[in-house]
Amino acid sequence: MTDLQDKNKGLQQRIKYLRGFVIFVFAIILFRGWHMQIIKGSHYKRLAENNRVRTVILPPLRGIIYDRNGEVLVKNVPSFNLGLVLADINDIDKTIKRIAPVINLAPDNIKEKINSSKYYDPFSPLTIKEDISMREVAIIESHKWNLQGVVIVVEGRREYPNKEIAAHLIGYVGEITQEQLKEEEYISEPMGRMIGQNGIEKFYDSIVRGRVGRKNIEVDAAGRERRVLNVTEPVSGDNVVLSIDLYLQKIAEEALADKKGAIVAMDTNTGEILALVSHPAFDPNIMSKRLSSKMWQKIVSDPYHPLNNRAIQGIYPPGSVFKIVMAYGGLEGGHIDPNNKISCKGGMQFGKRFFRDWRAGGHGVVALHKAITESCDVYFYQLGNRMEIDNIARYANLFGLGETTGIDLPSEKKGLVPSTEWKLANRKERWYAGETLSVSIGQGYLSVTPLQQAVMVNAIANSGFIVRPRVLKSVISDKDKKTFEFPPVETGSIAISESMLNTIKNALKGVVYDNGGTGWAARSTVVDIAGKTGTAQVVGRRFQGVGSWKYNDHAWFVAFAPVNKPKITVAVLVEHGGHGG
Numbered sequence: 001m002t003d004l005q006d007k008n009k010g011l012q013q014r015i016k017y018l019r020g021f022v023i024f025v026f027a028i029i030l031f032r033g034w035h036m037q038i039i040k041g042s043h044y045k046r047l048a049e050n051n052r053v054r055t056v057i058l059p060p061l062r063g064i065i066y067d068r069n070g071e072v073l074v075k076n077v078p079s080f081n082l083g084l085v086l087a088d089i090n091d092i093d094k095t096i097k098r099i100a101p102v103i104n105l106a107p108d109n110i111k112e113k114i115n116s117s118k119y120y121d122p123f124s125p126l127t128i129k130e131d132i133s134m135r136e137v138a139i140i141e142s143h144k145w146n147l148q149g150v151v152i153v154v155e156g157r158r159e160y161p162n163k164e165i166a167a168h169l170i171g172y173v174g175e176i177t178q179e180q181l182k183e184e185e186y187i188s189e190p191m192g193r194m195i196g197q198n199g200i201e202k203f204y205d206s207i208v209r210g211r212v213g214r215k216n217i218e219v220d221a222a223g224r225e226r227r228v229l230n231v232t233e234p235v236s237g238d239n240v241v242l243s244i245d246l247y248l249q250k251i252a253e254e255a256l257a258d259k260k261g262a263i264v265a266m267d268t269n270t271g272e273i274l275a276l277v278s279h280p281a282f283d284p285n286i287m288s289k290r291l292s293s294k295m296w297q298k299i300v301s302d303p304y305h306p307l308n309n310r311a312i313q314g315i316y317p318p319g320s321v322f323k324i325v326m327a328y329g330g331l332e333g334g335h336i337d338p339n340n341k342i343s344c345k346g347g348m349q350f351g352k353r354f355f356r357d358w359r360a361g362g363h364g365v366v367a368l369h370k371a372i373t374e375s376c377d378v379y380f381y382q383l384g385n386r387m388e389i390d391n392i393a394r395y396a397n398l399f400g401l402g403e404t405t406g407i408d409l410p411s412e413k414k415g416l417v418p419s420t421e422w423k424l425a426n427r428k429e430r431w432y433a434g435e436t437l438s439v440s441i442g443q444g445y446l447s448v449t450p451l452q453q454a455v456m457v458n459a460i461a462n463s464g465f466i467v468r469p470r471v472l473k474s475v476i477s478d479k480d481k482k483t484f485e486f487p488p489v490e491t492g493s494i495a496i497s498e499s500m501l502n503t504i505k506n507a508l509k510g511v512v513y514d515n516g517g518t519g520w521a522a523r524s525t526v527v528d529i530a531g532k533t534g535t536a537q538v539v540g541r542r543f544q545g546v547g548s549w550k551y552n553d554h555a556w557f558v559a560f561a562p563v564n565k566p567k568i569t570v571a572v573l574v575e576h577g578g579h580g581g
Helices: 002-039 041-050 092-103 107-115 134-142 199-203 246-256 293-300 319-332 368-373 377-387 389-398 420-427 433-440 450-461 498-513
Strands: 053-058 072-084 126-129 150-159 172-175 194-198 213-219 225-232 239-242 261-267 273-279 342-344 347-350 353-356 364-366 465-467 472-476 483-485 490-493 530-536 554-561 568-574
Touching: 053 225, 072 092, 072 134, 092 107, 092 126, 092 134, 107 126, 134 150, 172 199, 194 199, 246 261, 246 273, 246 568, 261 450, 319 368, 319 377, 319 389, 319 433, 319 450, 319 498, 319 530, 319 554, 342 377, 347 377, 347 433, 353 377, 353 433, 368 377, 368 498, 377 389, 377 433, 389 420, 389 433, 450 465, 450 498, 450 554, 450 568, 498 530
Parallel strands: none
Antiparallel strands: 053 213, 072 126, 072 150, 172 194, 213 225, 239 472, 261 273, 261 568, 342 364, 347 353, 465 490, 472 483, 530 554, 554 568
């Protein structure tokens, strides 16, 4: 009896253990089901739906960009791009091995593209190669049955027919970045979208970009389209007309040739930019491709910085061009009489330092007219000492220096107009009177952009108005073809009497036409020109002549024409060009 009881007791204990084990297993199964349905339900639902329903992005055509005469600067051309829908590919290595020889890309390059797109939606085509040939399209399509997840996407590709011409002004497009996708302006844009990344393409991206369409389709297990569920058509971007004259732009590009620097030409009265050149340049057709990180790094590490728009981002001392501001300030503030004369013997002793004139032998007896035409440093040293730095800064600010001009291009720099307050705040030092002398001839801490130089001299040309420079002339609506034009904008003015204006204008004309004028090389028998040369010092005189190009001074020339009724204002900078003129 005892043995039987012991056996029953052991059996009951085993049943108890078994029951506990079964309950434990069921608990795991129930928890897993709850986790999949409740916690991960939305995730698995999305996977299931995406196996059946896909949203295909329909990219719109970007607006066409024209010059002021209707010449096409940027257009769209059809492009066949090869993409991979990663969610539909079971064996990525095998797929890469099959497509690599067809599109002439190394497998490692394809893998790099995939690995660098870890944030990409696996149900959307990841572009592997743009603008593939019709032969490559035919091969891919004929082997579609064996290339699951490989798709051909047709979109409008930006084409810049003039290549480097006006590249910095026009800009380029590029694939939207992760950072940009977080911005409010682009929050509704899909990954892979091409948007403006520089120049006009960027500044007016919201106008020319258009709005993407979407097509919801039902697909089979292999990702092949079975039927269209609904479609929202894309909306093309509006066309824009720029103020530049392509013919004049090409002339300016040729004038700068292989030199490094910038040229700005603007309408004296409206502020419209007629030409804007920055060298060295780049081909926006290359920049507008989906560049690899290696190619991008190669471009941005170029020591000559071809992506830098020197016209609005290059910061240089204004050199003797600043003597225009000094002349105005001296006359307006009563610091000089245009007929009063000084003696220039090649320099000026100031305290313990001797400030040299650019002409070692001096200019002799000099009044304001000759001081401007021959660019006498000593005259302006003395004027600067009388005016003092804060007065100089005030007049410079009146001409728009030290602030951005407001041009409709991205990333404009504002340069620097120093003052006693600026130096104390930024250098923790007081201002020294000797520094004022350097600023009075456009050296020292003072810095400007070529565009600022153009705006400054333009205020003399148009009798005292600071006109905002602009590139956009009009917008042509894609919907109804209506044209919207934009009037000139005055951002300030300088008080200048007719006699003061004539004094300065005649001197600037003398720069070009007087014997001894520093701008004689710009003389023309076709139209009267007024101008001013300048030399922006790069290193001290004791380093000059050491033989390295990079130590040469920068050369400036600003001008307007015709003198009496100006229509065009120009600023030219040649980096390390030696001297203006």
